[in-house]
Each structure stands twice: as structure tokens, then as C-alpha cells.
Amino acid sequence: MTLREDILDLWIPIILPWVTVLIWLRKRIRLLRIRGKGGDGYFGYQFAMVAAIAAPLVVSQEYVDKISYDLIEVNSISEIPKVKEGKYFKVNSFDVEDNASLSHVTVGTSGRYNGSLNFNLFYATPLRGSASVWHCVEYKRTISNNLNKQRKNLEYSSFLSRSNKEFNTYNFYSVTYFEKLAISKERDGFINAVKNEYPVINMNDQIFLVPKNVAFKNQNNDSLKNTIIAFLIGTLIILILIILPKIDTNELNRFKRNKPLRDDDFKDFLEFLNPIGTYKGGAILMILNMIIFLIMIFIGLDFVSPAAKELLDIGGNRRQEILNGEYWRLLSSNFIHSGVFHLFQNLLGLAISIVFLEKIIGYLKFILTYVVCGIFAALASFYWHEDVVSVGASGAIFGLYGVMLAFAILKIYSNFILRFTWIFLGLCIGLSLLFGTIASVDNAAHVGGLASGFIIGVIFVLMGKEALRENAVYD
Template sequence: METYITKLKHILPTFFIIAFSTIIGLLLFRWLFVIQFDIIDIKEEVWCLWLPMGLPWIPILIWLRPRLRILTFKKDNDNGRFFFQFLSAGTIIASLLVSQNYLTTASGKLKELSTISDIDKIEKARYYKLKKFSVAPNYGGSFTDFRTSGKYNQDLNFDVYFVTPILKDTSETITDIPKYWYGVKFKEQISNKISTEEKERKYEAFYNECIDKMNKYDFHSLDHFERKPTSDDRQNFLKAIEARTKQTADENFIILEPIQERFEDRNGNKFAWIFGSFGIGLAVFLFALIWPGYSETERKRFLTGKKPKQDDLLDMLNYLVPKGDHFATSIILDLNIIVFLLMIFSGIHIISPNGIELLHWGANRRLETSGGEWWRLFTSMFLHGGIMHLLLNIYGLVIAAIFVEPLLGRKKYFILYILSGLCGSLASIWWYPNTISVGASGAIFGLYGAILGLLLTNAFPKEGKKSIFMMIGIYVGINLLWGLTGGIDNAAHIGGLLSGALIGIILYKLDDGKKNGI
């Protein structure tokens, strides 16, 4: 019992400080700079999803992780301590998600309007009750947002957005582009592994079903309207307006989405669940803390400020600093991460950016690339279709780089990486007529191809070739087989793999020839 209390005293205060400062800090920051004074205009998904999901990890890794070193486990590894980091983050994330959602609904004001034009005469609000209005369905427009989802992009999502102008009454005629629009959204999810023809059939059937629903839609069946804030949904509604008007829809357009539930019920039990979710997570954390052992040595080491000999997090961060045998790899990693962060801060979806967004940033597709935009063969190598795509490629790159860069040196390594990536991009547009391709996979498979090719030379010690072949061969084989299930650019993988094997051997032989005086 005494040991358990010692563990609590060492870990729990820091956990509470991190939790409360993160939750209260984000709430206050958003309320002050976004809701109260409208200084920062960032997509609502950032506040309600991405910041709650990512922000807690920073203080946990910096301040809580070192304190968890006092915990010992039967197997001497960091998996047990990572479980407590994950549990801590999960507890704070759950409370943040609920609290941000509560702030959204609780802070939203409701204004009553006599006619739609009154919306510009009163203080801006989140919710509106419109006493009298009419719509012009014949002037409506639509836009469909296609996005993949799932860990391996195994799902394809259709989000269909319909807009129609809101008028004062039936006597009003449309003489200019309307400013106020009624927005309706429909969703559907299908498998991303079926054929392109089957996807098109399913989409056509779903879209026709949506059209049928809109033809029968009761526009006056609602309790109140919600004014769409800066968000992915608002952007897509604006694209629906653009599809109808053939003109760019700017931020002056107002989109109102019907809400069926009563305004008084908008908060539900969210406030109670802020504390409920935190309490459940805390209870699990306290219960789990019973099982690990306790190291007094590590506690004294922490209190005296001594750093451990090995720190996986610092080792990982140091790998991003160009030096030694990973100089070139670090530069490539940094470029990929920086480009991804620029994409996210520009408003690109962090999980599943769509094809239009990726093409805007330089994705590779036969029509654009062969039409003169050959630079896409290069730029697409540094773009990624979501954070999971980026993380998987980082993992694959680091594993391959451990073998290749020390062997070839940074200059030849750069040459191998770039040329393999370009060959992968060329293979992609040669094989696929209309596929949008992004990612470093072609270049990374080039590194693996080089490893397999160099196994035919004396580049690796004879006694270690079998184990290297087994490890790399299995990795490559699994990824190629997975690519056959659909949703993955296997042409780029194969193009990079074959070209990497050839280029790797040539670069190695050139160096080997110089050593032998050839």
C-alpha cells in the first residue's frame, strides 16, 4: 500500500496539472479568440477534433513520461509505460472532445428573424429561428465530396451537399446571385476495394436516391437553423453554390442548415460527460497503477535531475536532425513532415484529403502530368493522403535507410531515392489512366529494391544476407499483396522496386570500381 501511495504522489499531481491546464486552457483560448472576439478563423474541426486529439500528447511526453520511469514491469521494455501514457492521453482527449463540443453548442446564441434579410441587421449568431421564409428548389445546386477513410483507406465516403436559395416569401424573384442558402447533407460509405465500375454504379444509385429525397424534402420541417461556421462542410456547401452559379462563392455567403432537435436540448448531457469521461479514465488509470512495480532508484534519479542513458523519444527526435549515417534520411523526413504540416495548416483534411485538394498541391495523374506538368512526378513524392499514410511511409523509410544510406553514402542515397521515386511516378501514370497518386512509397520501395539487388553483390556480409532477405522480402511481399486489394498505387511500388534494384547495383558498382582502380 505504501508503494502504491508513493506512485500516486509521484505521478498523479503532474497528471492533474496537465489535464486541467490543457482542458481549461483550450476552452478559454477558443472562447476568447474565436467565440468572443472572432480574432482567429480556423476550421471548427481543428478546435473540436484535431487539437483535442493531438494537444495532450505534448505535455504528457515532456512532463509525465519522465515520471512514469519509476514504474517497472516483468518484461524490461517501454510498452508498459507507453500504456500509461496512452491511458493518460485518452482520458484528457475524451474530456477535451466533449468539452469543445459543449462549448460549441452552449455558447451559440439563438436569434429570431422575421425575414431572412434581417440576418444582416442583427448581431451575428450561431442559431436562428426564421418565422417566415421560402425556398427556390429549381435554383438549387449540389456538390459531392469523395474521401477515403480507415487505417488502410479501405472505405470510400460520399458526402453529397445540396443548396437552395432562401427567399423572403414566394413572391420574391431571383435577379442576382442569392446570399442566403439552405443546406442539406447526405452521407454514404462503401468499400474502397471494389472495382471502379462498381464504385461508379453505387455512387450513381446513391446520388439518384438523394435527388429523390430532395424532391420530396420538407424545407419547413425544422426547429431552427444553424449557421455553418468555417469548416469542411461549409467549404463543400460553397462548392455546391459555385456549381450552381458558375462563380466563386466567397465568405459573404451565409449557409443555414436545418436542425430538427429543439434548441433547448442542444447541450444534452455534454456538461456532465466532461467530468464523467474524465472520471472513468482516471478510475482506470488508478486501478491499472496497482500492477506495475516501483523503482526507488529511478525516483531518486528523477528528483536529482539525472537523465537516463537511453531515451527513445529523444532518439526519435534526434533522427530528424541531419547528421552521421542518417543525414540524407533526416532531410527527406523533414521535407515530408514540413510539406504535410503546410497542407494541414492550409485547410487540407488531416485524415483523408480528397483528390482535388491533392492535385492542387501537386499530385500525380496522367492527364495533368502528360499534359505538360511534368514537375508532378517529383512533387507527388512529398505529398501524403493523410496522417496514417505519412506515418506508415516514415516507418518504411527509416527501416530501409538503416541499411542503405551507410552503405552508399548520402550523395548516392539521394540519387537512388529521387530516381526511384520518379520511376515510380512514371509507372503510376503509365499503368493507371485516371488515378491520383501521392506519397513517398515509390522512392521507399526503391530503397528496398536496392537492398534486394545489393544482396546479389558483396555489399552485405555473406552470413547476414539470409536474414536481411527474409526481413526485407517479407515486408515487400506483404505490401505488394496488400496493394492488390485496391486503393493503393501498386504500380508506383513495383516501378520503384525494380528501378531501385537496378540503380542501387549501378551506384554500388561505380563506387566498388573506384575502390578497385577501375
């Protein structure tokens, strides 16, 4: 099983420093006297430490990649498939079948609230001498996703027209060396270009080469220089962070006696992931969502923004598939997320609903409510959208918000908790529904989940209002 290139080169170098800081440096940072007028600055210090460690690691990945592979010189394209571990190739003689080029277009969103719309056009051209080696060219453009539909269509047509003209005059032989694409979103685009024409070809055997027009050694030199500079800057930042504050003698004494931290936010966070702890139901749901996301990554989906077709293939919700009898998608789609930021956003919403709700209704009813509301949210999306792939836990989470709304209206919460509940529900529901009108957010699922959750909340109250009120008393 091979991870995608962006996971190895970007996300693992970002995640590993967090593990180091939270496990090893977290208690040691507390020895520094950094609490000021602005409140608790320990998280800011942790974040700065992570950035100082992660940035050099990310930059160094390019250099590590370059020195891990030699530039292999071959006489013809037919020699490339025989070099299993090679990545960079200088081909002395090659020819392309330019009249047999295959293309594939993708349109996707990115950025905060899907504010950017990305066009990508992939051209895969067979290279003579091998039935499995392709010359690859990509064209891309990004526009605002907030434009009206007519303007988007105009920009899309303009992009295709301009790209096609450029490709028609493209010089295939202006190349210094080739880079063989690893598993990546870019490679997926060229795979789809070939698959559209040859659906039965084994794509694992195909080799996709991207031409490079710069000297190979020059790239190594730049990568080494950037790596050294990044490590020097990171080291300097860490030294400054350590030297400037004074030592907190009280915390130092507690540390020497191996005492636990008095205010440990990380420990509190881990409580949400303990399936035998205080929040059993919430922990089970959070872990299940994270496990499914990890499975998605290990089978090759993009970490940040997987394609709609990929999400559909692993269980996303769409009207056509439901009408064809694939009703299980109404459940599975609630545990699939379109990238790490989508997952994080929903885990945060789930964590908040855990605090406000699970203790009151119990962990079994909490899980059941999540599942039932998620199904109703998927049904609302199925009814409202004709050709949209819907995924994510937000519909189920809005169902939990609906239960909270019912409890707030029917006076289950104490006056103190009620104020926070109204503020949270007003901000969260209002902002989510608002952004749903200007970005690619499935408001149909949100409304469906919220309505079904409210009904379930009313049923809970009718079944035992006094018991709910007793459970709603927080220590």
C-alpha cells in the same frame, strides 16, 4: 488563416496529450515498476495516459463549442450576414427557392487500406432575402470498396436515385434552428455545389446553413453531462495507473539526480529528425514531408482524407497535367500525402530504410536516390493510370527498398544484417504489392520505384563495392 473544424475539435485534443506525456510524464512513468513478462510496458502506459487525457478533451469540445456561441434570433435571412461571429440562428421567417437547388456528388475512400467507399450528395438551396445564404442538405452512404466495379456502379446509381427522391419531398421548413458551417469537409461539398454553377462567386462570402430539429438547450445539457462523465472516467483511469504499480527505487534515484533515461525510445526517435545528427539525409526528407503536410492542413485540406481534386490542385500527379507540360508534378507528388495516416505509414517506411541504407551510401546519395526514384515512380504511375491522382512518398521509399534489395543480392550487408534485410523486404514489398491488388494503392508507382532503386543500387555497387561493405559494418 482558419483551421478546419475537425482539426480543432478532434486532432488537436488528441495531439496535445502526446506532447504532455512525452515531454513531462515520460520520465515520471519510468518511476513505476511496470516491466513484466510481456516485455516493456512503458509505451502502453504512455498510450493509456494519452487516451485518458484525450478522450475528455475531445468530448468537451462539443460543450465548449455550444457555450461559446449563443442562439441568435433573427427575423429574416437578410440579417444573418451582418452577424459575423454567429454560428447558431433561429430564423422567424424564411423562404427557399426550391426550384434553384444545386447539387454536388463526391466519391471517396476511407478506413484501413481504403476498404470503405463513401458516397456523399450535397444539395445547396438559395434562401430568399440574401444572395449569399444557402440551405444545406446532405445525403451519405458507405459501402465496401472490395466490391466489383459493376456492383459499385449499381450501388452508386441506387444511392443517387434514392437521395433524389427523398430530396424532392424534403420539408425545408421543419427546422428548430440553423447551424452555420465552419471550414470543414462538409462545407467544401456545398461550396462545390455552388461553384459548379457560379464559378466566379467569392466562396468566402457564402454562408451555408444546416437545419437542426432538436432543442438548442437540450443539446447543451447533454454535452455538459457527457463532458463531466468523460473527465471523471479519465481521472479514475489515471489514478489507477499511478496507484497500482510499485515505485522503482533505482529509477527514482536516477530521476532525483536528473540522470537521462537509460532506454529512451523517444530520444532515439528524435534522432531521426535531427538534420545535423547521425541521419542527416533521412531527417531532411522526413521534416520536409511533415512541413508540406502541415502547410496542406493550414491551407484547409482535410487532415484524414483530402479530396483527389485538392491533392491535384497542390501538386498531385495525373497523366493529363503531365501531358500539358506540368512536369514538376513528377517531383512534387512525392512530398504530398492523402491524410495523416498515409503520412505516418510512409514516414515509418522511410525511417526503416534510413537505418538500413543511409550510413552505407551517405546522406547526399540517400536524398538523391529518394528524389530520382520518386520521379521514376511518378512516371510509372503516369504511364499505367489514365485518370488517377497519385501522391505520396511510397514510390520513392520503394526505390530505397530497391537499393537495399540490390545490396542484399550483391552481398553488401553482413550475414547478420542480411537476414533482417531479407525478412523486412519480403514482408514489406510482398504485403504492399498484395494490398495494392485489393485496395486503392498505386502499385505502378511502387514497382517503378522498386525497379529504379534496384538499378541505382547496382550502379552504386559497380562504383565501389568494397567501400560500401566497409560502411555496412554496424557497431
